[in-house]
Amino acid sequence: MMLVIDKPAGIAVHRGPKGGENLEDYFLPLRFGLPRNPALAHRLDRDTSGCLVLGRHRKALEKLGLLFKQGKIEKRYWAVVDGAPAEDEGLIDLPLGRLDADRGWWMKPDPAGLPAKTMWRVLGRADGLAFVELAPLTGRTHQLRVHCAALGWPILGDAIYGKGGAMGLQLHARMITIPLYKTKEPVTIVAPVPSHMRETLAACDPGLLLEST
Structure with a gap:
């Protein structure tokens, strides 16, 4: 029915209008x-790494598409943010709209935009940084990146909504849970920590055994 791959950061999932390397070129x-x-x-x-779901045939894609649309697929992201959330957890309820017609997929908080909700909790802290788990309850473009930036702690390495940086975007699709079969337990997949996030995550949580996770 499906495959879940560990997407590397720095490659588009599909060919854009300008072409270029993309994951779909390697699906054969x-x-x-x-x-x-x-x-x-x-x-x-x-620039996001981690769990990416593929449907193996048309019926599988239809089923998976419906599960995503109905919000039945649970997603968890790990991120390192530039800033210190005042609380340890919370809910971001902030509608999003297009930033500008000429900016492609760039987004902004917009009271008249589409509903967007993200649950979050802090898993570790360091000087000026925090390691957070993000659980999107909706699936808007750039939702996690805009939500974090709107609260004053953009995702580290975000060149659009934050300060950028050589370390790359510190956002990883850590886990996904898919109720694929009615008579079986949901399928849960966890993607290992990518190499470009090990140093920053370890700074926020020295006890995290990154080599084995």
Whole structure:
């Protein structure tokens, strides 16, 4: 029915209007006996790493698409943010709209925009940084990045909504839980910590065994 791959940061999931390298170009070896390549069931930003779900055939894609649309798929992201949240957890309820017609997918808080909600909790802290778990309850473009920036602690390395930086975007799709079958337990997949986030995560949580997670 599906495959879940560990997407590396720095590559687009599909070919954009300007072309360029993308993950879909590498799907041929993932057929595993089926006549067609698997296809994307959802999207991750170019600079986001972690769990990416593929449907292996048309019926699988339809089922997965419905689960995503109905909000039945649970997602957890790990991020290192530039700032110190005043609380240890909370809910961000902030509608989002297009920043500018000429800015493509860039977004902004907009009271007249589409509803967008994100649960968050702090897992560790360091000087001027925090390690947070983000659970999007809706699936708006750049939702996590805009929500964090709007609260005053943009995701570290975010070149659009934050300060950027050589370390790259510190956002990782850590876990996804999919209720694929009615008569079986949901499928949960965890993606290992990417190399470009190990140092910053360890600074916020020295007890995290990054080599084995």
